[in-house]
Amino acid sequence: MKRPPKDIIASSRIIGRRALVVGGVQAGIMGAIGWRLRDMQVEQADQYRMLAEENRISMRLLPPARGMIFDRNGIAIAANEQNYRVVMVREDAGDIGEVLARLTEIIDIPPEVLTRAMEEMRRRAPFVPVTILERVSWDDVAQINLNTPVLPGIQAEVGLSRYYPMGEDMAHVVGYVGPVSDYDLSQIEDPDPLLQIPKFEYGKTGAENRLEEELRGSAGNRRIEISAAGRIMRELDRQEGVPGKDVQLTIDSHLQAYVQARLEGESASGIVIDLENGDLRAVVSAPSFDPNMFVRGISVADWRALNENIYRPMAAKAVQGTYPPGSTFKMVTVMAAMEAGIITANDTVYCPGHADVSNIRFHCWRRGGHGNMNMHEAMKQSCDVYFYDIAQRVGIDKMAEMARRLGLGQRYDLPLSAVASGLAPDREWKSTVRGENWRVGDTVNASIGQGYVLTSPLQLAVMTARLATGMEITPRLVRLIDGVEQPSGIGPSLGLNENTLRRVRASMDAVCNEDRGTAYGSRIVAEGRKMAGKTGTSQVRRITMEERAAGVTSNEDLPWERRDHALFVCYAPVENPRYAVSVVVEHGGGGSAVAAPIARDIILQAQYGGPPPLEAYPANLRDQIAEQQRRIAARIPAGMRSQSRA
C-alpha cells in the first residue's frame, strides 16, 4: 500500500501542528520549573541557607558505663578502666604522613596499627576522628600533649574499657567483651542503637555474653553543633545514659584462685558447690587464658598458641566438658537398685574378678576378684562385678531415671556459654537417636559409668550435693543483679528413702575414711572436717566390649590423650555437709591417685576459708603438703591470698 502524497502532506501538517502544541506545553512546564528554581534559589535563598545551618546540629549517642561484676565478697571481677586513646582528624592534620611520622618518633606504634589507621582515615570523611592507638600510657599522653604544636589533628581522648583484674582465674566464668561484630548484630532481632557505635564493647562469651542485656545499660545522648566542615564546635546539651546493672556472682574469688593454682599443669576442672544455697563457690577450668587479651585485641601468635594447645585453654571444661563418669556413677546404680527394692544393703554378690554377660567377659578392675561383696564393701573398694550384677537386675531405664533425679543428663540454666547437657542414656534414647536396640552389655557398661553415659564436672558436683542433702539442689551462679537477690538453688526434697541415702553416704564415708577404701590415702583427719566421696577412673578410648573383655592396658603405656580420666566427687564435713566438690583431670590416670588429693585440698580450703592447718592431713603427708602450700601461695597474687576465716 502506497500512501498518496496528499496524505503525507496532511500527516506532516497534523504532526507539525500538534508538535508545536506539545512543545509549547513543554516550554511552559520548563518555564514553571525555572521560575520555581529562581524563587527558591534567588528569592528565598537566605531562608533556606538558614535552615541548612540548623541542620548542623546533630545528636550523638553517649555510651553508658557497663555494669561491673563482683565476686561474693564484693571483689571486682570485671571492671571499667579509664584509658587514653590517640585520635586523629585528617582535615586538621594537613600532611598525614608527616604528622604520623612525627607521632611515631614520640610514641611506639606498631606498623600494622598505623597502616590500619591510615586506611580508615582514607575511608572516612576528613572531619571524622579516627582512633590510631588505644590504651596509651599516661606518659605517652603527656608526651603528646607536650608536642601538640607539631602534631596538628592529633588528640588524646579518655574512654572506658573493660578490665578483668582476676585475669585468667575468672576467664571461663566471666568471659570477655570485644568490639561488636556484624555477626553479633545479625544474631539480634532489634539491635540497640548503641551497638552501632564502632568498637562498642559487647559480651562475647561467659557471663559477659549471657548477662549482656543487664550489663549494657542504656544510651545517653548529646546535642552538638557541627561546623560547616563537620567539626564539632560545642556541646549544646547532654543527657547521661543509664549505666548497666552491677552483678554479683556466687564465686569466691579466693577459692577460685586457689583451685586454679591447684589445677595448674593439668587439663582439669574443679567445682565447689555450697550446699546451703546451691551457690557455685568455684568453677574452674585449667589451663585458662587472660581475657584481657581479647579486650585489647588478641595477637595472631597468642591466638594460635591458645588454639593449638592440646590442653584447650579456651574450653570451659567445668561446664562444657562431658566425660564418662566412671565409678562416680556407681552411686546412681546403687541408689536405683535400692530405691526399686531390688537389693538391700546386705545382699552380697560374689566377685571372681570378672562377669560373663551374653558370652562376653567383663572384668573387674581387680583381676583377682574381691570375693563376696555387699553394697558397703563394693562401693568402698569400687568392685565392678557387684555393679554389673545389680545393674542387670534393675535395668537401664530405672538407672537413667535415678541419674536424672540426681541431676545428671540435664542442662542447668547458668549464665555461661555452652553449658553441656550430658547424657543419661536409656532404651528410648538409643532407639530414637541411634536407631539400635539397647543391649544388656550396654547396661553393664553404664553401671560403672562407661559406655554411653556422659556427665560434666558441674553435673557430678550437683549429683554429689543432692546425695549429701537429699534435696533438689540446682547450681546458682548469680547472687545479685542490681542489688536484687536471685532465687536460691535449694529445691524441695528429692523424696529418696532416707535409710537408703544414709547407707550410700556411709559407703562414701568408707571410701575416704576406712582402710582399703579407694580414697583412704586422701583422707582428712581433722575432726568435723572429714570428707566422704567416690573415686572414678574412666576410659576415654572407645571401649568395645571385646577390649573390655581382653582387659585393660596399663595407663602409662598410652599416649596422653588416650589415658584414663581421673575423677573424684566428695562432700564435707561428713556429719553435716556444707560443700560438695567434683574434680575431673583429663587423661590424669587414676581417680584415687590423681583426682582425690586435689579434691581433698580444695574441700579443705573451702572449709577453712584459706590454707588449712597441716594437722588436717595424715601425719605421713604433712611435709609434702607444706611444700605444696608454699608453692601455691607463691603462685597466687598477693591480693588473692586470704587469711583463714574459719
Add this chain to the structure above:
Amino acid sequence: MSYLEYNTKFVPSGMRKLLYLHWPLIMLLTAVACAGFLMLYSVAGGSVDPWMEPQVKRFALGLVVMIGVAMVPIWFWRNMAFVAFGGSVALLLGVEFFGDVRMGAQRWIDLGFMRLQPSELTKITLVMFLAAYYEWLPLNKKSHPFWVLVPVIVILVPVALVLQQPDLGTALLLLMGGGAIMFLAGVHWAYFVTVVGAGVGTVVAVLQSRGTPWQLLQDYQYRRIDTFLDPSNDPLGAGYNITQAKIALGSGGWTGRGFMQGTQSRLNFLPEKHTDFIFTTLAEEFGFVGAITLLALYALIIIFCIASAMTNKDRFASLLTLGIAVTFFLFFAVNMAMVTGLAPVVGVPLPMVSYGGSAMLVLMAAFGLVQSAHVHRPR
C-alpha cells in the same frame, strides 16, 4: 509497507552514515552526562568510587549502543516495533514472577552483569509500537472510536503491570508518554478533554479510597501524597526527603556553594543523593546558574528532537522522534518538579545524570532511534 517507499537514493549508506548523525545532539547528551559524572564524583566525597567510574563506563557503552542503533535503517526498527513491545511486556510479566524485591518494589530482573528494569525498556518500546501503529493506520480512521480504543488498551496493559510492581512514577510516565503520541498523531481533541476529566475524577477516587478496603495505592504512596501537600507535617519522617532536598536546593543561592562544598550532601542529610535527588546536589553546589544551565541543556535536546521530527516527512520517524522527546521530557520534568516540591516524590531519576545502569542504556538506545530516524529521513 516496504522501504521502497523511501527515496533510498538520497539516504547515505555504509560509514557515510556517521557524517549524517545529529552531532549537536550527541554533544548535548555528552555534556549532560558529564554534569552527571561531576555530581557523582562530588556526592561520593571526591572519589570516582563507587558511582562515577561505573557511570562513565555505562555512558561509553551507551554511546556505542546509540551509534549502533543509528546505523540500522529506521524501517527495520519500524518492522521490529511489535516484537520489541511484545518482548518488553513479556519481561514485565517476568518480573512479576522472577523479579528481585528491593526497597518494597519488584522492578528488576537480574541478568548477572546488570539488573534489567523492564519498565525502563517499556517506555521506549511503547513509543515505537504506537508510532508504528499510527503509521499503519489510514489517516482518516485516526479518530474512529474503535481505532482509538486499540492504542488505549495497548497503553493500559504495561501501565497495569507496572502499577502492580508497584511503581507509580513509571506508570504515570507510560500513561502520559502514550497519551502524548496519540495526541501528536492527531486523535481528536474531544478524547483528551474527556480523559483529562476522567483523570481528575480518578484522583478524587484515589484520595477518597484511602483507608477503605478497596484502597487503590500503597500506604507509603499515600504518605508521599500527604508529604507533598504539606511536607512540614512530618519533617523527620515521611517529609524528610523533600524537606532536606528543598533546603539543599534553596541554600545554593545564585552561584552555589562551590564544587564539593555542599553541606547538605556532605553531611549526609540528603537521601538518595546519587540517584533521584542528585539534582539537589547540583543545585546546591552550582546554584541557580548551574541548575538553569542543566535545564537549558535539556531544553535544547528537546528542541533539536522536535526540529528533526518536523523536517522528517516519514510519519513513523517523526512520531517516534517526538515520542522519545516527550518521554525524555517527562523524565527530567517530573524529577525536577519533584525535588523542587512541585510534584510528589514518585521515584523518577534525572535522565543521563542519576546513577543507574538500565535507565542510561535504554535512553541512549532511544536516542539511537532518533539518530536513525534522522540519518534515514527521506530527502
